Amino acid sequence: MSNDATIHVHEGAVTHGVHHDGDGHHHHKQSFITKYIFSQDHKTIAKQFLITGIIWAVIGALFSVLFRLQLGFPDQTFPFLETIFGKWAKGGKIEPEFYYALITMHGTILVFFVLTAGLSGTFANLLIPLQVGARDMASPLMNMLSYWFFFLASILMMSSLFIETGPASGGWTSYPPLSALKQASLGSKAGMDFWIISMAMFIVSQLLAGLNYISTILNMRTKGMSMTRMPLTIWGLFFTAILGVLSFPVLLSGAILLLFDRHMGTSFYLSDIYVAGQILPNEGGSAILYQHLFWFLGHPEVYIIILPAMGMVSEVMSVNARKPIFGYMAMIGSLFAICILAFLVWAHHMFVTGMNPFLGSVFVLLTLLIAIPSAIKVFNWLTTLWRGNIRFTPAMLFSIGFVSLFISGGLTGIWLGNSTIDIHVHDTYFVIAHFHIVMGVSAFFGMFAGVYHWYPKMFGRYLNNTLGFIHFWVTLAGAYLIFWPMHYMGLAGVPRRYMDLTLWTSFNKFGDLNRMISIVTIVVFAVNLMFVFNFFYSIFKGRKVRTTNPWGATTLEWTTPINPGHGNWEGDIPEVHRWPYDYGKDGREFIPQTESVKPGETKH
Amino acid sequence: MSSTWIIVALILGFLVVFQIAKASEYVAILRGEEKTRKETNRINAFLLLIFLIVGLIGVFYCNERLKGKILPEAASEHGERIDNMIWITLAITGVVFFITQILLFWFSFKYQEKENRKSYYYPHNNKLELIWTVIPAITLTILVGFGLYYWFQITGDAPANSQVVEVTGSQFKWEFRYPGADKKLGRKYFKEITETKGNPLGQIWSDPDNHDDVVVSQEVHLVVNRPVKFVINAKDVIHDVGLAHFRMKMDAVPGIPTTMWFTPKYTTKQMRDKYGPDFNYEISCDQMCGRGHFSMRGVIVVETQAEYNAWLASKPSQYSVAMQANNPAPANNNAAPAGGTAKADTAKTTAKL
Numbered sequence: 001m002s003n004d005a006t007i008h009v010h011e012g013a014v015t016h017g018v019h020h021d022g023d024g025h026h027h028h029k030q031s032f033i034t035k036y037i038f039s040q041d042h043k044t045i046a047k048q049f050l051i052t053g054i055i056w057a058v059i060g061a062l063f064s065v066l067f068r069l070q071l072g073f074p075d076q077t078f079p080f081l082e083t084i085f086g087k088w089a090k091g092g093k094i095e096p097e098f099y100y101a102l103i104t105m106h107g108t109i110l111v112f113f114v115l116t117a118g119l120s121g122t123f124a125n126l127l128i129p130l131q132v133g134a135r136d137m138a139s140p141l142m143n144m145l146s147y148w149f150f151f152l153a154s155i156l157m158m159s160s161l162f163i164e165t166g167p168a169s170g171g172w173t174s175y176p177p178l179s180a181l182k183q184a185s186l187g188s189k190a191g192m193d194f195w196i197i198s199m200a201m202f203i204v205s206q207l208l209a210g211l212n213y214i215s216t217i218l219n220m221r222t223k224g225m226s227m228t229r230m231p232l233t234i235w236g237l238f239f240t241a242i243l244g245v246l247s248f249p250v251l252l253s254g255a256i257l258l259l260f261d262r263h264m265g266t267s268f269y270l271s272d273i274y275v276a277g278q279i280l281p282n283e284g285g286s287a288i289l290y291q292h293l294f295w296f297l298g299h300p301e302v303y304i305i306i307l308p309a310m311g312m313v314s315e316v317m318s319v320n321a322r323k324p325i326f327g328y329m330a331m332i333g334s335l336f337a338i339c340i341l342a343f344l345v346w347a348h349h350m351f352v353t354g355m356n357p358f359l360g361s362v363f364v365l366l367t368l369l370i371a372i373p374s375a376i377k378v379f380n381w382l383t384t385l386w387r388g389n390i391r392f393t394p395a396m397l398f399s400i401g402f403v404s405l406f407i408s409g410g411l412t413g414i415w416l417g418n419s420t421i422d423i424h425v426h427d428t429y430f431v432i433a434h435f436h437i438v439m440g441v442s443a444f445f446g447m448f449a450g451v452y453h454w455y456p457k458m459f460g461r462y463l464n465n466t467l468g469f470i471h472f473w474v475t476l477a478g479a480y481l482i483f484w485p486m487h488y489m490g491l492a493g494v495p496r497r498y499m500d501l502t503l504w505t506s507f508n509k510f511g512d513l514n515r516m517i518s519i520v521t522i523v524v525f526a527v528n529l530m531f532v533f534n535f536f537y538s539i540f541k542g543r544k545v546r547t548t549n550p551w552g553a554t555t556l557e558w559t560t561p562i563n564p565g566h567g568n569w570e571g572d573i574p575e576v577h578r579w580p581y582d583y584g585k586d587g588r589e590f591i592p593q594t595e596s597v598k599p600g601e602t603k604h
Numbered sequence: 605m606s607s608t609w610i611i612v613a614l615i616l617g618f619l620v621v622f623q624i625a626k627a628s629e630y631v632a633i634l635r636g637e638e639k640t641r642k643e644t645n646r647i648n649a650f651l652l653l654i655f656l657i658v659g660l661i662g663v664f665y666c667n668e669r670l671k672g673k674i675l676p677e678a679a680s681e682h683g684e685r686i687d688n689m690i691w692i693t694l695a696i697t698g699v700v701f702f703i704t705q706i707l708l709f710w711f712s713f714k715y716q717e718k719e720n721r722k723s724y725y726y727p728h729n730n731k732l733e734l735i736w737t738v739i740p741a742i743t744l745t746i747l748v749g750f751g752l753y754y755w756f757q758i759t760g761d762a763p764a765n766s767q768v769v770e771v772t773g774s775q776f777k778w779e780f781r782y783p784g785a786d787k788k789l790g791r792k793y794f795k796e797i798t799e800t801k802g803n804p805l806g807q808i809w810s811d812p813d814n815h816d817d818v819v820v821s822q823e824v825h826l827v828v829n830r831p832v833k834f835v836i837n838a839k840d841v842i843h844d845v846g847l848a849h850f851r852m853k854m855d856a857v858p859g860i861p862t863t864m865w866f867t868p869k870y871t872t873k874q875m876r877d878k879y880g881p882d883f884n885y886e887i888s889c890d891q892m893c894g895r896g897h898f899s900m901r902g903v904i905v906v907e908t909q910a911e912y913n914a915w916l917a918s919k920p921s922q923y924s925v926a927m928q929a930n931n932p933a934p935a936n937n938n939a940a941p942a943g944g945t946a947k948a949d950t951a952k953t954t955a956k957l
Binding site: 078080096097100170171175176177178181184185186270271272273274275276277279283284285286287288321322323324325326327328329330352353354357360361364365368369371372375376378379380381382383385386387388389390391392397400403404407408411412414415418419420421423424426427428464465466467469470473476477480484485488491492493495497498499500501503504505506507509510513522526529530533534543581583584585586587602604 | 607608610614617618621622624625626628629641644645648649651652655659662663666670671673674675682683685686689690693696697700701704705707708709711712715716717718721722723724725726727728729732733736737740741744747748750751752754755756758759760774775794795797799806836839840841842844846848849851852853854855857858859860861862863882883884886888889890891892893894895896897898899901
């Protein structure tokens, strides 16, 4: 089905002439508000997601710098903290409640607001219509609503930072009873309600977005764009959307039950509780139930974060190695396998909750199965580089960095997925190191690869390359310096979420290390601020793009004008005749997807 | 003050870098963009190689610096099994790590863009893909096999001669209950908890099994080489009994008792002789539990049977402590809970013992 019927673009009035088919030709004159704020153009919505994501990323990263100050320099005071945060940092020392609020918000912001909304929100919106050859999403209105629900969620989460008792502070997982009992922690007062309601809005946003992505990919591909001619980015985003649509509602139900326990006297998660000198009437609930509901989303969530990154890395790597991605079908197959397994492994976060050991063993098996599709992907990326002719654009460097980090972090997943080892390293710095490398930093690397690669498409200008190279090298080295030694802390049993280790004779040996990590964190933060500066500066002053296809890529987005209007293509949507990875074939540098197959061409 | 200077330095550094970056764009145009691009391509390819070499040295250096700081030998048999599993996994993942990282950076360097190089059109090869599906599958089977073998040993039933100790976590302390001479823990019900009246765990005084139970807090004593089974509870929020030296860990969940057992192999004194006078078997709370989470510390003292007997004998039963606290009218405290209030979950607790 072509969406020419839905949105038809007049030649000569490309940027403004959107009109809905049916009766009469009636033009929407776009004002500033309809063009930049309540826009239904997928490209503008992508930019909105990206810029909101960047703002959140700066805040989330700043929080990590603040708590790293405490961890790196536990015996020093920082008077400027008191100036800014008042009672939360009396005498320049971070209060425990403040510390826990910081780590909770750091996790929530980065996992949900940056790496979910900011990453797939940006690139699904930007790339799905452009790469499958559609004028816009299946429902541009729903798409716009998805951003505005995200915006609402952002406002709520942001306001929770300013309430008197502080934001939620029970960790990004918000396990009850801690998160259900106002008496148990300051952050479990009003802050927790804000957190839950904000997450509910966020989930609505994700569902609107996900349904849209799926229907666009299934229904609105241009002529000739069969499923197996789609770039891997689209496959990654497709599976991401499926994961989100199937798992986010479960988190919503978990959050609503939590809200009931907090305010309506129900006992879904509460039983046998004596807190702050008070005996609560609740009996019969199960605190573990929440963990099942949470991780049924929580685990797919990490794939929601990493699959778009994998897709983009595959695409960027193929373009810049000037070589087809190796094992295209295997790449899709492994994405599919990861997508299925993602739903069957959630309880590996719960090996030490007292779960039946036999059940635990089933989850060990299923968890370690994920290593197989992951290994296939890594080997395929390596083979893609092999005998290529590699151009190191910043996007390509970030893709290589992604693979390196994905290997490092993925291998420690084999440790943690094995319940025997998990008993020892569960909830220690080993876990911190593992997931920051494999889904934190590497998803960021995928995102950076995407931003550097598609920036010319988004803004018609380039990011500054020199800053890009500095950004890459400092971030890569910094990521390893920060997280690699944390594995050792984890093997030493150092628990996560401890704001001070000086009390402990078993764990107080890491003072120097923590100081080093904190200093590197500040440097990496500064360099990434430089990236943010580069991003905004280049929108207005960057080098202009002068050719429609600056990277010599085969995919459809590079057949649009440099600054495409709403509707993407002037004239007809191009027809697709081949898969997207004909690089270096039959002596030709690359063959665009729009070129028809000639007799006697090499088959792939 | 120093933080101001750091911020000033960062801003200055930023300005300098930005000016250089901007200038580099103009220089590139002057010198020819294609030429500059090829030059930076070579530089980045070279840096990737350097990163690989420095990185590998760094891995080695980091190991040298930190390997002495991870824990001493496992102090329980379960711990030894877990350490074995770690070694097996380290060996396998270590090999994969070095091979793949070296290939990644080496290929990147080796196949950097060259004037006369043509990329090799190589879209797929079923044989290769089959190889790297099957080999990881076999390797993982081995890991799952070892893992589950150890897992079932660790999580299996505690030996019949185990000593039973009840552990209760609450914000932000640990309490322990010993069954006393009758070797039975008395029943309890959370609505009986009255900290001011000497009943911090909610023991039901009408149950005679409770009368000789001993309750201590923060420090628990265990006998060396005798299996111990912890029955774990929490009063308010989820906590976690983390025993790094024994390599054990189990959540404490309000309303759902959990268990874990292990056999301590060395007394605290033996470990102190080996690893210095600061050594302690510490209990860390490993599940986020509120503002004092990081300070929720308990201590395990492992000692000989004789030392243990002497220590336990010095502790009064909680019943006698409570009766003393409520001296004026001990009967009041007794009357209410009798019979009726012992609900299903209390029965559940006792059934598990």
